[in-house]
Amino acid sequence: MTPGKFITFEGIDGAGKSTHIGFVAECVRAAGHIVITTREPGGTTLGETLRELLLHRPMHLETEALLMFAARREHLAEVIEPALARGDWVISDRFTDATFAYQGGGRKLERTKLETLEHWVHPHLQPDITLLFDVPLAVARQRLDASRTLDKFEQEQADFFGGTRDEYLRRAAEFPERFRLIDATVPIVNVHKQLEKILSTI
Ligand code: TYD
16 A cells, blocks of 8 residues: 655645645545545644634643644544554644744744654654745735634734744755745645645655
8 A cells, every 4th residue: 555645734824825725635635545634733622622722822832832742642643643554645734843833933932842842742753745835924914814813823923923934944944855835925726736746746
């Protein structure tokens, strides 16, 4: 059996990544694979309960990082690892790069603490491909303002998202073998073309 692949979607709030998950899932299905789509924080019953707390309750920065990784531990055990072991493909709307970007780049938690948690929770597993949807801050803010009620992270200010985007781009440069940068400023059809090209190489 072809081993399953693990694809993650990343980007700052307002980059539009969630719009494209269905498209990528359909492309992978059309290529004959079973696909599981999931998200973080969340993806399990416990994880979705933690998501409610994480997105709406103020808490200490380290509590936030620890809960992100606690939800992730559950997600890996219940959903991601079993699916990959079956040979299915997993598409996750955010994973550990989001914790480095948001709690690290955005909130300034020391990177070494996050590396310790990453090593604890998934010492051997990394995404096969990470699709980073990139837009300048001004574009992201405009898209967010046009949408619904904002959660705790979406209410953050420009310097937070500047730090978040910088950390995403720093990680993309650090791990070029798995990161693929998507220009998400262009119309949806052009984003789809970029995605099709990337998928044809996996
Ligand atoms: P998001 O993925 O943007 O979902 P929606 O499209 O429904 O708003 O929301 C999840 C939020 O959680 C997002 O603002 C980023 C934040 N987050 C972190 O701060 N750290 C993490 O490790 C993860 C996975 C998400």
